[in-house]
Amino acid sequence: MHMHKLEKIWLTVGVSMLGVFLIVLGVGAFALGAQPPGDHASGHHREVVDPETVDQTAPFNEPGLKKIGDNEYDAYMLAFAFGYGPEKMEIPAGATVHFHMTSKDVVHGFQIPGTNVNMMVVPGEINHLTYKFTKPGEYLVLCNEYCGAAHEMMQTRIIVK
């Protein structure tokens, strides 16, 4: 079959584009299939951790504040029925705190009334939230996900001074 040079070029372009399209489709389907269930739509990245061993795994084996910059801290915290680790945290006023939290058992909450701090703490995942503590005082931390008999008692304190 005789073909013009231009036709040949277009045919090549067309076939390669189809190839690229099929590869993209295949890779996309594979990536989606490999993802754990539940979080497909949001697309944000998940950090996983084993809830059974998390309290023996760094950094959650020593929950608390770690200084990472000029009045900036990472706070590693564990939620469990019915409390939080560490029991108490002291934070300098004006500090920016990046919370990294996970649960040892069931889904808990992490809420500081009077602020916009409010997140779910899910076993098997590390959940993040950043807050700047500008006002000194005592901040109450509450669990706002019903987690069992002593749910109402589940709380901790953050002292900002």
Ligand SMILES: [Cu+2]
């Ligand atoms: Cu709870």
